[in-house]
Amino acid sequence: MPEVADIFRLHGARYLERFGQTMLPSHRRALRDLCNCRTAALGGQLYVCDHCGREHYVYHSCRNRACPKCHGKDTEAWLVARRQELLPVPYFHVVFTLPQELRDLMRQHQKILYPILMQAAARALMKLAADPHYVGGLIGVLAVLHTWSRTLIYHPHIHCLVPGGGLSADGQWRPAREGYLVPVRALSPIFRGIFLDLVTSALPDVAIPDSVRKRAWVVYCKPTVQGAENVLTYLGRYVHRIAITDRRILAVEDGKVTFRYQNARTHQWRTMTLTVEEFIRRFLQHVLPRGVHKVRYYGLWAPSNKDKLQQIRQSLTTEDAGRALPSAEKSNGAVSPQAGSAPARCSFCQKGSLLFLRRVPAQQRSPP
Numbered sequence: 001m002p003e004v005a006d007i008f009r010l011h012g013a014r015y016l017e018r019f020g021q022t023m024l025p026s027h028r029r030a031l032r033d034l035c036n037c038r039t040a041a042l043g044g045q046l047y048v049c050d051h052c053g054r055e056h057y058v059y060h061s062c063r064n065r066a067c068p069k070c071h072g073k074d075t076e077a078w079l080v081a082r083r084q085e086l087l088p089v090p091y092f093h094v095v096f097t098l099p100q101e102l103r104d105l106m107r108q109h110q111k112i113l114y115p116i117l118m119q120a121a122a123r124a125l126m127k128l129a130a131d132p133h134y135v136g137g138l139i140g141v142l143a144v145l146h147t148w149s150r151t152l153i154y155h156p157h158i159h160c161l162v163p164g165g166g167l168s169a170d171g172q173w174r175p176a177r178e179g180y181l182v183p184v185r186a187l188s189p190i191f192r193g194i195f196l197d198l199v200t201s202a203l204p205d206v207a208i209p210d211s212v213r214k215r216a217w218v219v220y221c222k223p224t225v226q227g228a229e230n231v232l233t234y235l236g237r238y239v240h241r242i243a244i245t246d247r248r249i250l251a252v253e254d255g256k257v258t259f260r261y262q263n264a265r266t267h268q269w270r271t272m273t274l275t276v277e278e279f280i281r282r283f284l285q286h287v288l289p290r291g292v293h294k295v296r297y298y299g300l301w302a303p304s305n306k307d308k309l310q311q312i313r314q315s316l317t318t319e320d321a322g323r324a325l326p327s328a329e330k331s332n333g334a335v336s337p338q339a340g341s342a343p344a345r346c347s348f349c350q351k352g353s354l355l356f357l358r359r360v361p362a363q364q365r366s367p368p
């Protein structure tokens, strides 16, 4: 089956020739890294089978954030660590979407505006939750930036995972009402207001279309009925991943790419065919600029609240001792090794074990 890297290897050079002049450095780097991932270009290690004597090359991975082949283990490690942080309370899943009219602006100022979008979402939630009508305390917000739709369209939005409760001014835990965090209708204009204020002070010269000031911005807020862990798993898939996985690529032929995607509403699988050029363009628009974080923590999760949070966790756990706690597996700090590890068995003879022979230096290969 073809992979994203194959598309770049076959068609990247032509794409660079046509658009290289105007491409962002992060996009050019992603193109190069994905082509080189797990190839001789990055070097690696040479093993030999102790049975049939055949040689096995295990090449380094590129570790680029946009690489669909790297980061599988990072996702696991991330999930293990996040599960440990979960409080034994109901959680809410809140999604904030940027209006379509502002997508071009966002695209032009990604480094400044992605953090602002995340901050506006978190601040709006914290502001409304602090109201004694709702939670009456400081909530914690785990925010994750997504930029893609299932067909790789540019669609920036923020997913937030929020515990149903917060810390009151006198240090007590205040649970949210059952199945209810904050009113979405009130949340939307607060989010819009904070976002536009932050944009205006960061980029005083940009013009904001009047229409977006009048319209309600799309905000979704639901209790996590299947548990916070499910939402975490869903989010974890995105944290270390780029817009499309290799498994979704069906064919690359005649200058066209066919891939499958799941319809967001019907959940039915469909296929889509794009020209290679359009596919590469759509893919690269989700490569984040260097230094932009996909995940941020706000409010109760701030490092300054660490001790208080520990106390809350203990008191909630003793109060609720009968309830099953979220699985708190011990993180083994697993981080993918830079080189892919050698398979345990020889893939040629299926009998021998592999012995390390020597390091293979990286080849200075020019970009595609």
Ligand SMILES: [Zn+2]
Pocket (backbone or CB within 6 Å): 049, 050, 051, 052, 053, 054, 346, 347, 348, 349, 350, 351, 352
């Ligand atoms: Zn062998």
Ligand SMILES: [Zn+2]
Pocket (backbone or CB within 6 Å): 033, 034, 037, 038, 061, 062, 063, 064, 067, 068, 069, 070
């Ligand atoms: Zn890679």
